[in-house]
Amino acid sequence: MLSERRLNMVGKALSKKRAVRADATARDQLLEAVGALMAERESIDFSLSDVAKKSGLNAGLVRYYFGNKAGMMMAYVQEVVGSAVTQVEQLANMPVGAKEKLRIHIYGAVSNYYKHPYINILLQYMMKESNGEYKNTIMNDIIKRLVFAEQKILEDGQAEGVFKVVDPLLFYFYIFGACEAIFRSRDTVKYFLDADDVNEDIKQKYTKQLCDLVMNGLGCVDKRG
Amino acid sequence: MLSERRLNMVGKALSKKRAVRADATARDQLLEAVGALMAERESIDFSLSDVAKKSGLNAGLVRYYFGNKAGMMMAYVQEVVGSAVTQVEQLANMPVGAKEKLRIHIYGAVSNYYKHPYINILLQYMMKESNGEYKNTIMNDIIKRLVFAEQKILEDGQAEGVFKVVDPLLFYFYIFGACEAIFRSRDTVKYFLDADDVNEDIKQKYTKQLCDLVMNGLGCVDKRG
Numbered sequence: 001m002l003s004e005r006r007l008n009m010v011g012k013a014l015s016k017k018r019a020v021r022a023d024a025t026a027r028d029q030l031l032e033a034v035g036a037l038m039a040e041r042e043s044i045d046f047s048l049s050d051v052a053k054k055s056g057l058n059a060g061l062v063r064y065y066f067g068n069k070a071g072m073m074m075a076y077v078q079e080v081v082g083s084a085v086t087q088v089e090q091l092a093n094m095p096v097g098a099k100e101k102l103r104i105h106i107y108g109a110v111s112n113y114y115k116h117p118y119i120n121i122l123l124q125y126m127m128k129e130s131n132g133e134y135k136n137t138i139m140n141d142i143i144k145r146l147v148f149a150e151q152k153i154l155e156d157g158q159a160e161g162v163f164k165v166v167d168p169l170l171f172y173f174y175i176f177g178a179c180e181a182i183f184r185s186r187d188t189v190k191y192f193l194d195a196d197d198v199n200e201d202i203k204q205k206y207t208k209q210l211c212d213l214v215m216n217g218l219g220c221v222d223k224r225g
Numbered sequence: 226m227l228s229e230r231r232l233n234m235v236g237k238a239l240s241k242k243r244a245v246r247a248d249a250t251a252r253d254q255l256l257e258a259v260g261a262l263m264a265e266r267e268s269i270d271f272s273l274s275d276v277a278k279k280s281g282l283n284a285g286l287v288r289y290y291f292g293n294k295a296g297m298m299m300a301y302v303q304e305v306v307g308s309a310v311t312q313v314e315q316l317a318n319m320p321v322g323a324k325e326k327l328r329i330h331i332y333g334a335v336s337n338y339y340k341h342p343y344i345n346i347l348l349q350y351m352m353k354e355s356n357g358e359y360k361n362t363i364m365n366d367i368i369k370r371l372v373f374a375e376q377k378i379l380e381d382g383q384a385e386g387v388f389k390v391v392d393p394l395l396f397y398f399y400i401f402g403a404c405e406a407i408f409r410s411r412d413t414v415k416y417f418l419d420a421d422d423v424n425e426d427i428k429q430k431y432t433k434q435l436c437d438l439v440m441n442g443l444g445c446v447d448k449r450g
Binding site for chain 2: 144169174182184187212214
């Protein structure tokens with residue numbers, strides 16, 4: 001049985017944990033509201049009162065958790081894009097073939113743009129925000145890590161003899177451009193494909209054809225394996 | 226020798242021609258100012274007084290020539306993008322091999338984004354403007370023609386046995402996405418390539434590698450020619 005002192009300690013610890021959890025929930029709710037607003041509007045234009053309305057929380061909490069709107073958007077970037085980059089890094093280090101890694105990476109990238117089609121506009125915006133305060137963070141904590149992870153996959157493929165040598169940074173641009181393009185042209189998709197929006201079926205066809213083109217494009221004649 | 230009546234007629238015709246030319250010049254100056262402002266700011270945010278200042282002309286001329294700001298931006302779209310699309314259509318009908326046509330098309334597309342990096346933002350914006358008044362014009366007079374011209378090049382390549390079969394609309398998205406990506410990420414280019422901006426040299430390397438990847442990607446095993 002626990003002593004009273006120990007019970008008190010556990011009680012305090014639990015209260016603290018509950019407080020932290022409530023804290024995390026409110027913070028998460030705000031970030032969820034940010035994501036939902038951008039997805040609905042297909043744009044990064046929203047006000048703090050929009051966030052308050054969407055989350056059902058007081059706009060003052062934004063100041064409490066993030067300092068200001070830019071801080072909140074940066075927290076969103078780190079949560080959504082940061083975790084995607086971590087996944088690509090883990091993928092790059094997995095013991096599977098480079099072609100398979102690149103295929104998984106392209107499927108993941110298209111899926112991310114499907115869920116967050118405004119994400120590159122947000123990154124561009126944040127790099128210009130707060131006198132460039134966030135620019136180095138975005139470059140070092142996000143883009144550099146992504147480019148390096150892609151570079152590792154490409155180099156693995158070269159070592160395996162299945163990929164030709166390409167400049168990894170230029171390749172990074174093609175891939176993000178091609179993965180994202182369909183989500184920046186939803187009107188065109190609706191018009192030509194007679195669809196309400198870029199749906200799961202279109203996304204699948206888009207990714208499959210892109211993967212095939214990229215794999216074929218990177219393919220080299222002399223294969224070792 | 227010309228009769229007096231004939232001379233008068235010629236005189237009137239010349240005056241009219243001069244008037245038309247002066248007209249065209251002021252109109253062109255306004256559109257040039259629009260292009261220069263968007264290029265400088267890497268954005269489509271500008272006011273009519275910005276245009277007046279840049280062109281050295283009265284802002285009232287915008288109303289005279291284009292009705293309003295949206296009308297002027299639409300005239301800009303038709304002038305810049307419309308003429309680029311006409312070139313792609315002419316290319317598609319030229320008596321050269323499909324691979325050569327596609328290569329020229331990709332070089333042209335990258336060069337256009339190099340000159341007008343804001344052009345897709347402008348198209349997206351115009352499609353939402355004026356209650357969708359311009360949407361059909363952009364779809365029918367620009368995007369549809371571009372997609373069809375690209376489709377013709379792809380089909381020619383299939384008929385020649387040098388391209389595998391792909392969905393031309395999905396392909397259209399990859400190409401514009403990949404051609405444009407580097408110009409939407411100038412901060413990244415500057416950071417990684419230690420360059421002041423996307424310069425001629427980077428543009429050339431970017432295009433060459435993209436062309437090689439696309440040609441290889443579209444390449445089919447059984448070649449007829």
